[in-house]
Amino acid sequence: MSNDASLPEDEQGLTSLASQLVQHLSEQKFAEIVAHFDATMTASLPVEHLARVWEGLIGQVGSLKRVGAARVTVRGAYRAVLLTCAFEQASLDVKVAFDQAGQVAGLYFTPTEPPTLAWEAPAYADLSTLTEREVVVNAGQWPLPGTLTLPGGPGPFPAMVLIHGSGPQDRDATVGPNRPFKDLALGLATKGVAVLRFEKRTRAYGDRLDVQQFRMDQESIEDALAAVALLSREGAVDPAQIFVGGHSLGGTFAPRIGSEAPHLAGIAILAGATRPIVEMMREQIAYLASAEGKAPDQVNAQLDGLKSAGERIRALQGGAAPGPGEVILGAGAAYWRDVGAYDALATVKTLKMRIYVAQGQRDYQVTEVDYRAWEEALAGRKDVTLKLYPELNHLLMQGAGKSTPSEYQRPGHVDERLVDDLAGWMKGASGTPP
Incomplete structure (x- = not known):
């Protein structure tokens, strides 16, 4: 250049x-x-x-x-x-x-930061009835700017904290022209639910975080708990009706958040994974190779690199000593050991709160395999709602045929059925409180 x-x-x-x-x-x-x-x-x-x-x-x-x-x-x-x-x-x-x-x-x-694209609110959002207010989550060493979306009327309202997936995401969980967390905030608030969303710590402070000390707590848990505490002090929110909704990796971590905040009314697991990260990455590479017609040598090279990384992660989780400054797939030994010791399915079984699990059947990143694992772990519980949406992708948006990364670059909105179902569940129309 x-x-x-x-x-x-x-x-x-x-x-x-x-x-x-x-x-x-x-x-x-x-x-x-x-x-x-x-x-x-x-x-x-x-x-x-x-x-x-x-x-x-x-x-x-x-x-x-x-x-x-x-x-x-x-x-x-x-x-x-x-x-x-x-x-x-x-x-x-x-x-x-x-x-x-x-x-x-x-x-x-x-x-790469997505280009600034025109974004329009979903048709199901009634902006005339809503108010949005800037807030700060976890005011201290890592203050995170956030947005609290409130329904019209005096309240107090049930409320949800949205927890990001992997990577340095913004408060809207922006992917290309799409803003799924903003869709959820506006859609749920239209239906009488307050929503808090905020910048992820890895986005706001990525260059200041110590990768060697980085764990699940630093990625999501601490900030999620701080957001719940903020909502509990918010006069327009019913402190007995605060929920956490985690998407993708946030859905995987949601049971951990619930275990550390047993006063929550419930958790929503939205396309949450249950399997090791490397296993799912291998599955995604094979899927995309088939969907996009990639040359076998390209696919094999990627799989070989991932195999090597997976073997090293398993060695670290088994007690092997990390090398000085060792980083694998963007994370250090402390993170991989922390993730390896966390069993989302075992943890979710211990929760005494309402649980909602939603999964798109066209999702190639988190699949029906994970949904069935949640289903099995939660079988027989009357305080659990599970829903599989045939047309939805990983962003919880409608489509047809095989989903690929290019689909995420087309403007869309979180499916209205999911918004309706989630709002109804939070307000007690679905499921039975424990």
Whole structure:
């Protein structure tokens, strides 16, 4: 990539070097990259560990196809170059942070910010009756901006906290032109339910989080509990009718949140997984290979990288010592051990609260296999509602045929039936309280 003449001369040099380092990653020239690291980065991400990080990344998103636009941000004494890179299955921003001496002080991979697209509220949302207010969740070391959506009228209302899936998500759970959490907030509030949604900690503070100490608590649990506490102090909310609704990874974590907040009225598991992450990633790669007609050698390379990552994760969960600064599939040993020790199905069985499980049958990321596992774990309970929606994908939106990532780039809205069912369940029309 050539230098951008519109940038200051020193920034042109940084963008050129960052582009060169990304090219070295693609060519697996890891020693040449580490040669540009500062002392801290050299110690925490030596050649062999950088190789594992890259191997895990391309196992998820495929090989690098193109390095695109660059932009420079400044924070204190550091300058960061963000390069938008096209991989086989995703667009990622590769962020290379430089110190004052021009050495690399940080290297990050994050989903590319979606373009600003026109978004319209779903037809089932009556905006004339609603109010929205900005709030701060977990005011302290990690304050997170959020939005509280309230129905019209005096209340007090039942309320739901929405918990994100994996990755650095915003409060709307934005994917392309779609904002499923905003759909849920507006739709549920139209039906008399208050909704709190907020920025995920990994989005707001991703460059400040210690990947070696990062666990489930830091990803979701602490902030979910803080959001529940905030709602319990909200005068327009009925403190006895507060629910947590988790989507995808948030659905997997929902039983853990429920176990730490037994005063909740209930949890909603929306496309929540029950199986190990690596197992599901392998399944997704095979599915997409079939749906998109990928060449076998590309698929095998991805599966081989994922197999290696999975074996290392299992070794760490079995007690193997992590290497200095070791990161696998974006997370350190502490996270993988924490996730490995958590049994969502065993935990959900212990909860003494109402439970709602919703699953789209066209979802290729979390599938009917997971839905049936929840169903089996919760069999015989009268305080549980389970619903399988044949036409819905992972974003809880309608479609036809095989779902693929390209479907997420088409504008849509969370299905109105799900919104109706969820609101009715919260207000007691479905299921029987324990």
